[in-house]
Amino acid sequence: MNRIVATTTVGLLLAFSLSILALCSPRAPEDKQKVQPVSEQAPRLEPHSIPATVVVNAPAVASQGDCAPRYKHGLTGSCINNQACRGFGALNEKGQAECSCYGLTGGCRAGQRCDAIRKSCVPEEELPFERVPAH
Amino acid sequence: MMRVHGSRTRFSVAPFGTGLTFLLLLAGCGKIGQVTGQTDATAATTQSETAGTTSFVNGTSRIVVSFNDETPDTNLIVYGPGTRHTNLGATQLGWSYSDDGGATWTYGGSLPPPAGWAVLWGDPAMTTSGASYSMVFLSNLAMPTSKFPAGGIDGSVITGNGKTSYIGGACIAKSKDGGKTFAHFQCVQNTDPVADVSDATLGHFYDGGSMASSPSGEVFAAFADIATSQIDVWRSPDGNKPFERIATPFPNYVVASHPRLRIAPDGSLYAAAQILASAETFYVYLSRFTNGQWQVPHGASNTTVVYPSVDFGATVQGSALTVRTGPQFSFDVGAASEGGGDAVRLLYTRRDGNTGRLFVQGAACDLALTSCGDLAGWRLGTSSANERPVEAFNPNLVAWKGFIGLPPTWQGSFVYRFGKPATSVYLARATIGYVNGSAFTIPVDIIKDTPVCSDTRGYWGDYDDMLLTGFNNDGGTNWVRFLTDSSKGCTERWGFTGRAQHVQASRYSY
Numbered sequence A: 001m002n003r004i005v006a007t008t009t010v011g012l013l014l015a016f017s018l019s020i021l022a023l024c025s026p027r028a029p030e031d032k033q034k035v036q037p038v039s040e041q042a043p044r045l046e047p048h049s050i051p052a053t054v055v056v057n058a059p060a061v062a063s064q065g066d067c068a069p070r071y072k073h074g075l076t077g078s079c080i081n082n083q084a085c086r087g088f089g090a091l092n093e094k095g096q097a098e099c100s101c102y103g104l105t106g107g108c109r110a111g112q113r114c115d116a117i118r119k120s121c122v123p124e125e126e127l128p129f130e131r132v133p134a135h
Numbered sequence B: 001m002m003r004v005h006g007s008r009t010r011f012s013v014a015p016f017g018t019g020l021t022f023l024l025l026l027a028g029c030g031k032i033g034q035v036t037g038q039t040d041a042t043a044a045t046t047q048s049e050t051a052g053t054t055s056f057v058n059g060t061s062r063i064v065v066s067f068n069d070e071t072p073d074t075n076l077i078v079y080g081p082g083t084r085h086t087n088l089g090a091t092q093l094g095w096s097y098s099d100d101g102g103a104t105w106t107y108g109g110s111l112p113p114p115a116g117w118a119v120l121w122g123d124p125a126m127t128t129s130g131a132s133y134s135m136v137f138l139s140n141l142a143m144p145t146s147k148f149p150a151g152g153i154d155g156s157v158i159t160g161n162g163k164t165s166y167i168g169g170a171c172i173a174k175s176k177d178g179g180k181t182f183a184h185f186q187c188v189q190n191t192d193p194v195a196d197v198s199d200a201t202l203g204h205f206y207d208g209g210s211m212a213s214s215p216s217g218e219v220f221a222a223f224a225d226i227a228t229s230q231i232d233v234w235r236s237p238d239g240n241k242p243f244e245r246i247a248t249p250f251p252n253y254v255v256a257s258h259p260r261l262r263i264a265p266d267g268s269l270y271a272a273a274q275i276l277a278s279a280e281t282f283y284v285y286l287s288r289f290t291n292g293q294w295q296v297p298h299g300a301s302n303t304t305v306v307y308p309s310v311d312f313g314a315t316v317q318g319s320a321l322t323v324r325t326g327p328q329f330s331f332d333v334g335a336a337s338e339g340g341g342d343a344v345r346l347l348y349t350r351r352d353g354n355t356g357r358l359f360v361q362g363a364a365c366d367l368a369l370t371s372c373g374d375l376a377g378w379r380l381g382t383s384s385a386n387e388r389p390v391e392a393f394n395p396n397l398v399a400w401k402g403f404i405g406l407p408p409t410w411q412g413s414f415v416y417r418f419g420k421p422a423t424s425v426y427l428a429r430a431t432i433g434y435v436n437g438s439a440f441t442i443p444v445d446i447i448k449d450t451p452v453c454s455d456t457r458g459y460w461g462d463y464d465d466m467l468l469t470g471f472n473n474d475g476g477t478n479w480v481r482f483l484t485d486s487s488k489g490c491t492e493r494w495g496f497t498g499r500a501q502h503v504q505a506s507r508y509s510y
Helices: A002-024 A030-034 B018-029
Strands: A078-080 A083-085 A088-091 A097-101 A112-115 A120-123 B032-034 B047-057 B060-069 B077-079 B084-086 B093-098 B106-110 B117-120 B125-128 B136-144 B170-175 B183-188 B206-213 B219-225 B230-236 B244-246 B260-263 B269-278 B281-290 B309-316 B319-324 B329-333 B344-351 B358-365 B372-380 B390-400 B409-418 B424-431 B433-435 B438-440 B444-451 B466-471 B477-485 B502-509
Touching (some): A030 B424, A078 A088, A078 A097, B047 B466, B060 B466, B093 B136, B136 B206, B170 B219, B260 B329, B281 B344, B358 B409, B409 B477, B444 B477
Parallel strands (some): B047 B125, B047 B502, B358 B390
Antiparallel strands (some): A112 A120, B032 B502, B125 B136, B206 B219, B230 B244, B260 B269, B269 B281, B309 B319, B329 B344, B358 B372, B409 B424, B424 B444, B466 B477, B477 B502
16 A cells, blocks of 8 residues: 555656656747737827826925924924925915925825825824835 | 736636646746845845846856845844934945856845945945946945934934935945946935925935946936935946936926836937826826937826835734835836837836726837827736735836847736735736737736735835846847845834845746
8 A cells, every 4th residue: 555655656746847847948938929029010009198287396495483393203394484384385386485295285284294205195103114005 | 807818927827726836836947046145144134125237247147136235234223123223334235146147146245335425225226338248337325424413313314304314315336347346436416405405405315216328338327306306317428437417307397206217229318207297196207318408208107106005914923014115117118019109118006996906007108208108908917896806016117129039028027915915925027018919918927925024114125126137049038037035934023124034036038
């Protein structure tokens, strides 16, 4: 009985080894036979839905005064027009200083801060480079 | 729904069943190798986040890869469960190289900060001179001594309003022997005043990095300038003369990501970045540098995600397992189909509106960037609401333009999480091409079920590189794709470090 088991095991190992050799032998990947890098016909592109205008990188305005909010972990917001700003000061189209967070006029709401890396409002307690999963 | 047709990815029909296929590939082919973390000096510390290049010197074809390297930092970057103390002299600029096509790797070492600079802070970028294949360049973010606090840094390197940082530029090292050894070449920094950035004149806060070199030997380096929300591009005319800052590719736009640079076969430079369109809405934009000027940037994607975090729905070492990610796009310039409308191709990451899951989408533009669009058949890593939840991210795309007897190809790769909860990721490659004139791709796993051990911020290496490394006798191409390696186990998941984190590489021929 043991001999039968041993023979069967050796046979299986041999088949296994052969299958490994077959898999690793030099041959083209299966997708290379099917997928061509270029097409003889002009490819059909689906146009992107890109807005005609995008947020302008407005000139920055320095924070002035001592009304800038202080966030957890030591980061700070701005003080713009003598008002606390959870964002950054920027010149608007009329050349006036206003608080904004990368396209969000008025800056972020309470409990949030404007993140210069992510260019958006994030929870105030979130450290820079610390990204909370979206779901 | 993804079309698979015999694909070997986990979200497809595997001919042998995934378990046996996994065993056969791992046990038999030996195409996955450790770059760091073997028995050399790198084993005791962490390495992750790669940029690579290839070189040719004295008859040797060499692959060089740089990574955020903490090998020399045992006493220079000191971690506690929720703390990190960074001392003067810390460096993350390290590299390894392979002279046998990626089968084995040798740790090349690391460089300490040069005079006037306190710390080298990773985010590697690399390139090889297009005119001299033994001349290799490697950049790292850097902290100038003038910004470095007495006593070192506790915790984050970002300060004040978030546009200020101890980081104040980048340092570029150069190798004359094909990447075996490096020496400091030049540090670059933008010291223009910025109204709301108090430390701007000490050097703007740089993030990310990308390098490229033209056939004539021009060398370019680009960094995200957080102080100005722009991309700063630096150019050396020949790799010997110093880098000087040239015009920014996306003036007046708000840049929201690391840049990526590529050189077209005609030698022109392309830059890409994710751009803020409206509040919390981002697109990939491209620009082309010809005759000393950047052209008007052109949108090249639909809405995309910026630095998304991937939730694994699992707990490892007592903390929720997440992976934060780097720039969610990649592009290259190469062989085009009839009409030339796809000479520039991109892969970028989107979030599915129905399932909320990340997937990778392919797009194309003509060389002049006058027309861009998505190709429906280049959608990777999607799963419907009722299927096992797959999330695909961190795409790479590399073109081989072709030469006599060496046909062109376009190779992409991406990381995906299969199912939720999960504690591992898969890495797949795919030819970004066509079948009977229709855009089509078949993803194939090249690393399967490799464990993830991020720190509790989600850091597990923000990005990794993919390289064309050579050619077969039959005209086929050889490729390497790097990925963080936590196969030695996950013994620590602290606030600023996860261990083990090393670098692995998957090699394949196509």
